[in-house]
Amino acid sequence: MKAVIMAGGRGTRVASICHNIPKPMLPLAGTPVLEREIAVLRRENIRDVILTIGYLGNVIREYFQDGSRFGVRISYVEEKEPLGTAGALALMRDLLAGDDFLLLCGDLLFDVDLEKFLAYHRARGGLATVLTHPNDHPFDSAILRADKQGRVTEWLDKEEVREWYPNRVNAGLHLFSPQILSRFDEVKKQDLDRDVLRPLVREGALFAYDSPEYVKDIGRPERLAEAERDLADGIVAGSCLRQTRRAFFLDRDGTINAFHPFLSDPDEFSLLPGAAEAIRAIHRAGFLAIVVTNQPMLARGEMTEAELDEMHEHLATLLGREGAFVDAIYYCPHHPDKGFIGEVPALKIDCPCRKPKPGMLLDAARDFHIDLSASYMIGDSAIDCEAGRRAGCRTAGIGDMEADFHGTDLLDCVTQILRQEEKR
Helix, strand or coil: CEEEEECCCCCHHHCCCCCCCCHHHCEECCEEHHHHHHHHHHHCCCCEEEEEECCCHHHHHHHHCCCHHHCCEEEEEECCCCCECCHHHHHHHHHHCCCCEEEEECCEEEECCHHHHHHHHHHHCCCEEEEEECCCCHHHCCEEEECCCCEEEEEECCCCCCCCCCCCEEEEEEEECHHHHHHCCCCCCECHHHHHHHHHHHHCCEEEEECCCEEEECCCHHHHHHHHHHHHCCHHHHCCCCCCECEEEECCECCCECCCCCCCCHHHCCECCCHHHHHHHHHHCCCEEEEEEECCCCCCCCCCHHHHHHHHHHHHHHHHHCCCCCCEEEEECCCCCCCCCCCCHHHCCCCCCCCCCCHHHHHHHHHHCECHHHCEEEECCHHHHHHHHHHCCEEEEECCCCCCEEECCHHHHHHHHHHHHHHC
């Protein structure tokens, strides 16, 4: 597989700190961000790299030359005039024919298991797959909705009116099937999102690959500073799914949001004080934040899956407004007791995922390569802590129950645990 890196932009948003070098050559801890991108590609066994260059392209060409010094083969496509974020693909149809290819911009700091990303793309057979992730500023990002198979059903630009939404943001890594090249029959300026990806939604040919791995564009001075801190703290390298991760597993009702018996109305959903701050602290410490919640209302017929999805869009939106996000939500739709009016027979089973059984935690550990023995379960009931113990986690209880830590709320529990972690 080949990789195309769009490295021809002027970098107007960071012009104050890179007025004499192209944006992809911005140093991160002394190393150009483009060199860091190429290092990840080489590690992931992608050795053929095409760089599109334009503004100050000679600086890039002189630094990387044929790529042999960096363990890759580099070829260059030079834009005589700006072609946007996708127009240059028309210049490289012959270079890319016959195989899937990766497309990314030259201002991304990332560490991703690309083999896993590619396997997902090929299994779904779409024309394109975008790597998506939650972030701490979804209100100013394009948001994607997708079905259970990952097929993108809606693309919401940040300019569009949207009240409640999932925190699923296009991270900037794109896999394309070679058939997409037939759409680039003339050389013209094109925008990747507007002219290429969004039309694929209507065709059902665009998929989203949700990942908690680190991807950040450094196109603004404040993000450049954040990226340097994350490099220094080991957060970038530690996020890759090739690495073992640590997690905080969080109950939902009564832990993150206010408890309502049999909560089924999204309008009744509200965050508890300090919950967003606690989740921000979890991520700053390099842990994943994963919700595991029993939702028996589905089995009892008191809520549909679509209504639960809407509830979780409320959760994502409210957290996003406070600069926080969860990496994943696992829920158990089952309930073993029968006899409810309107119940769903297929869901009335004794399952392995309903807490206090540890199934949801075990599933998350498999999906995200989590070391359960170095992870924590926090909840407001004894069944939450029991599920954590059965999974091999340490536990924290909000209230009086058997647990390794006790706190008055989620923030108190997280603060105690992270203090203990700092002493190790």
